[in-house]
Every structure is written in C-alpha cells, then in structure tokens.
Amino acid sequence: MHIAITGNIGAGKTTLAEQLAAYYGWEVLYEAVEGNPYLADFYSNMPRWSFNLQIYFLNSRFLQVKRIIDIQAANQHQTFQSGSGGFSLTQSGSGSRHTVVQDRTIYEDAAIFARNLYVSGDMSERDYNTYSQLFANMMSLVRPPDLMIYLRASLPKLREQIKKRGRLFEQSISNEYLGNLNQLYEEFITSYKLGPLLILDVDTLDYAKHPTDFEYVVEQINSRFEGKPA
Ligand SMILES: Nc1ncnc2c1ncn2[C@@H]1O[C@H](COP(=O)(O)OP(=O)(O)OP(=O)(O)O)[C@@H](O)[C@H]1O
Numbered sequence: 001m002h003i004a005i006t007g008n009i010g011a012g013k014t015t016l017a018e019q020l021a022a023y024y025g026w027e028v029l030y031e032a033v034e035g036n037p038y039l040a041d042f043y044s045n046m047p048r049w050s051f052n053l054q055i056y057f058l059n060s061r062f063l064q065v066k067r068i069i070d071i072q073a074a075n076q077h078q079t080f081q082s083g084s085g086g087f088s089l090t091q092s093g094s095g096s097r098h099t100v101v102q103d104r105t106i107y108e109d110a111a112i113f114a115r116n117l118y119v120s121g122d123m124s125e126r127d128y129n130t131y132s133q134l135f136a137n138m139m140s141l142v143r144p145p146d147l148m149i150y151l152r153a154s155l156p157k158l159r160e161q162i163k164k165r166g167r168l169f170e171q172s173i174s175n176e177y178l179g180n181l182n183q184l185y186e187e188f189i190t191s192y193k194l195g196p197l198l199i200l201d202v203d204t205l206d207y208a209k210h211p212t213d214f215e216y217v218v219e220q221i222n223s224r225f226e227g228k229p230a
Contacts, residue, residue: 001075001099002068002143003221006108006189007151007202008181009173010161015208016151016217017103023218029064029102031057040169046122054114054123054131061106062138069141071098106142110135112184120180144194147224152189153202155179196224 003026005013014030021028033039038056042049075097114131117123123131153161158178162170189199198220207214 001097002072002102002145003099003147003149004102004105004145005149005151006105006185008153008158008185009170009178010158010165011151011153012161012202012208013103013151016149017101019207019214020101020217020221023214024099026099026101029067029100031060031103043169043172046117050114050117050123051127051131054109054117055134057109057113058106058131058135058138061104061109064102065106065138065142068100068102068143071100072143074098102145105145105148106135106138108185108188111188112181116177116180116184120177147196147198147221148192148194149198149200149221150185150189150192151200151202152185153182155182157203158182198224 003020005017007013017028017030020026036053036056038049038053042053110132114123114128114135118125118128155175155178159175162173189197200217200220205213205216207217
C-alpha cells in the first residue's frame, strides 16, 4: 500500500509521516533535504538553480516511485500466494503486507513547484519544456497513492513552522513564493481525482502536540479503508 502526504513547505508532512509510520508500522519515504546539493543555492538565486533543483528532486522522487512499484509487486505476489488478498489498516505489526508513507509526491514537483517557477519567470521556457517532457515520460510508470493526505495550512501557520524549524536557507522564503505555492496546492487538490483524498486542516489540528488530534487523524485514515478486503 502507498499512502502519500502532500502540502506546502512547513505544513508538517514529515512529522505526520513519522507519527503514522510509528503507529501503523509503515516505512517512510523521505524527501531529499539533507545532502541536497542545490537547495541552499536555489533559495538564494532561484533563476540560476531552478532547473538543477527540479531535476534533482524529480530524480529522487522517481527513485521512490520505483521503490513503491517494487513493494506493490511484492505485496501482490504475497496476496497471490496466500490466496486471501487485501490489506487491513491495524496498529503496528499486525498487518502482514508492506505499506509506505511518502513525504510529498512526484505530482507536486511538476504541478506546483516547477510550474510556479516557470509562471513566475524563475525557469526559462526551454528548461520547463525539457522538464515537462521528462516528467511525462516518468508518469507512464507512476501509480496514484491508495490515499492522498493533504495538509492544508494558512500562510501565517507555514511561516510559523518554517521559523520554528530554523533551517537557515528557508528563512529567506518570501510570502509571495509561499502564497503562490499555496494557491497552486489548492488548485491541485481541487482537481485531484486520482483516488481517495483526506484533507486535514493543520491550522486547527496539532497532531504532534495533542494525542486526541492524532487519534482523529488515525480515525479519518481508518474510515477511508473501511470495507476494504482484509
Ligand atoms: N520540487 C521542489 N522544488 C523546490 N523546492 C522543493 C521541491 N521539493 C521540495 N522542495 C523544498 O525542499 C525542502 C523540503 O523540506 P522538507 O522535507 O522538510 O519538507 P517541507 O516541504 O518543508 O515539509 P514539512 O514541513 O511539511 O515536512 C523545502 O524547503 C521544500 O520546499
């Protein structure tokens, strides 16, 4: 199974992915931040580094796509062998099939980040076309997640979390950049029809601090899988 978490910079994807992984016993597929050779340069000069960074992220996300394909193939093989089929979402350890939770999806790289850079003039048309063609080729192998979880956050909330996290290179992110991304996220979610979607308002939910908020998230996730063959 493949669960994906989508949302703007600082929305809290990594935290939620880790909490869910600990609760359900899932594997987390992280975004490549540590050791990313372009990210800091990108934030100080977007036109110069936009293409390099997008290719870097696209490639790292494609590695995740391949990992997900391998896991799904292994799960299918197991289903075939056991003859029972299906999967049930239970607490850590009792589900025998492998589930991954992905911290941001390949869709967002193209539909939100690369698109925003092109529209705002920080990526040239020829670079954007090359990027889009590469993305389209990769898409033939991409399967949508079994559940997409969107973390919706207001600009002040995102700013607060970016500040709290304290990554130096992210402190220069402008409100305009964050706001444009938020608008594209809303468009992306409004038109998302590839599978089940769960929207969480992280302005009001604090699953890291309040166990009852985390319980609410778990209930919401479990309810999306009710009726699935066990
Ligand atoms: N395709 C992309 N183009 C530009 N920047 C990207 C892209 N993908 C990720 N990033 C940036 O890389 C960094 C990723 O950091 P991280 O994995 O902590 O995620 P985040 O978006 O801040 O999420 P969260 O706080 O919700 O966990 C952020 O600065 C993020 O915006």
